[in-house]
Amino acid sequence: MSDAPLFLGLDSSTQSLKAILIDDQLGVQGEWSVNFDADLPHYKTRGGVHVAADGLGVTSPPVMWVEALDRLLERMHQDHCPFARIAAVSGSGQQHGSVYWRRGARARLAALNPQTSLADQLRTAFAVEASPIWMDSSTGAECREREQAMGGAQALADLTGSRAYERFTGNQIARIYRLNSDGYAATERIALVSSFMASLLIGDYAPIDVSDGSGMNLMNLRMRQWDPRSLEITAPDLAGRLGPLALAHETAGYVSAYHQQRYGFGPQTPVIVFSGDNPNSLAGLRLKEAGDVAISLGTSDTMFAALRDPTPSGEEGHLFASPVDPEGYMALVCYKNGSLTREAIRESCGAKNWADFARLLEQTPPGNRGRLGFYIEVPEITPPLLIPGRRRFDAEDRPVAAFDPAAEARAVYESQMLSMRWHGDRLGIRPKTILATGGASRDLALLRVMADVFGVPVWVAEQANSAALGAAYRARHGRMCRDRGRFVPFGEAVAQAPAFRKAIDPDPNAQRLYADLRTRFGNLEQRL
Ligand code: 5FX
Secondary structure (H helix, E strand, C coil): CCCCCEEEEEEECCCEEEEEEEECCCCEEEEEEEEHHHHCHHHCCECCEEECCCCCCEEECHHHHHHHHHHHHHHHHHCCCCHHHEEEEEEEECCCCEEEEECCHHHHHHCCCCCCCHHHHHCCCECCCCEECCCCCCCHHHHHHHHHHCCCHHHHHHHHCCCCCCCCHHHHHHHHHHHCHHHHHCEEEEEEHHHHHHHHHHCCCCCEEHHHHHHHCCEECCCCEECHHHHHCCCCCHHHHHCCEECCCCEEEECCHHHHHHHCCCCCCEEECCEEHHHHHHHHCCCCCCCEEEEEECCCEEEEEEECCCCCCCCCCEEEECCCCCCCEEEEEEECCCHHHHHHHHHHCCCCCHHHHHHHHCCCCCCHHHCEEEEECCCCCCCCCCCCEEEEECCCCCEECCCCHHHHHHHHHHHHHHHHHHHHHHCCCCCCEEEEECHHHHCHHHHHHHHHHHCCCEEECCCCCHHHHHHHHHHHHHHHHHHHCCCCCHHHHCCCCCCCEEEECCCHHHHHHHHHHHHHHHHHHHHC
């Protein structure tokens, strides 16, 4: 057993950096994590981010992610992680966030000294010290300009898979170029969080993968190449700063001498191209067929599905290239008001924990006697409601100032699930079953509302960190493709993965009730 291969998946998410180590039978051998707020308090982040006074600008310091990588690998080393047996590494990054490497950074990456920490060597390697991340909503003007220049929202969606979204990286780059042209001029390479973390491992610039690259409003989705006109209207000389695109099963490079000497990685350990967290979750949950739908309940809530024949919408949702099928796609609907909003409502209802909150919720029947609420704690993506606030309506659609705690508890869960059903439907996502993942997928009360609103059974993955797990699966997949010198269907790499567990079936009565509520919900949302 002692030299059997292992595969490492990393996940650089909004609030933490995690690692999952799996064996060749896909069993989880170890898990580690570094929480940015708790473990690296000197960066003074809350939930891993800094929010500007206007509430719209949201950034994280890239050097914090650098320090987190050393911290994580040190923890693994202290735990005697057998680094030498790792046969491939891959990873995941929160999507859309961008890192601006300063001129000369590539040379620094190539010459990292294992006697000194990564953070000390790279602290001054950034041309822009605050990286905009997916929670940023500050690029409204850039979005309008992009849609106008590209022939409208639908034309832009037809080309790139999405209309212009504030958090999409092309709009972020355009804003940085406009407000900080010196920073842009000093930039040698622009990375996504995913390719950035891969660069730290290989000691060189790693490519952006086509799946994470679909979240930039810059890539021709069908050709899987940068679109020259999209680059041109963003900022000058952008192609050179972005570098080439790669497929997610390709090899970005090898774990560098720095990590070999410091932690004991083998000399020829391939690093498989990193991708975004949602694409990695799709891999971790092994979504393959139409009707396979997953809902991830975390800092962001997302609903996603694998597709072969996509229909881009100029109104909402996103289409990305698949991270596991060079000809496939994935559809995604994303919400900013996920776990943090559920927590804020739980607190204001006076419930100390999720079990208390579930007891509150059970005091009202499904459908909440017709009451509906919209809970926007931070500017929302779906639908684009940028002004925070809690808006409540009675059964006759009249605004009301407050609900009692039991009605409030049910209203927030029902509202989140009704919204997913409503918007997913408009994007053509029609689940036959749902696979739930993310921290809140342990909350059975929430899963019950999910099953009833969608009218389908909900299954859960035992391993809630589907992005890190997906990265570990992709590491194995990438290694197989490399060893065989051709693309191997992803299903072969994950054939032995453990089965999912059914958590709950829908209640047919509740299901009918929610079908009626859905239309009312959609109409009220339109009004807002
Ligand atoms: C997807 O488009 C998103 O913006 C979020 O789910 C981020 O990827 C969270 F990290």
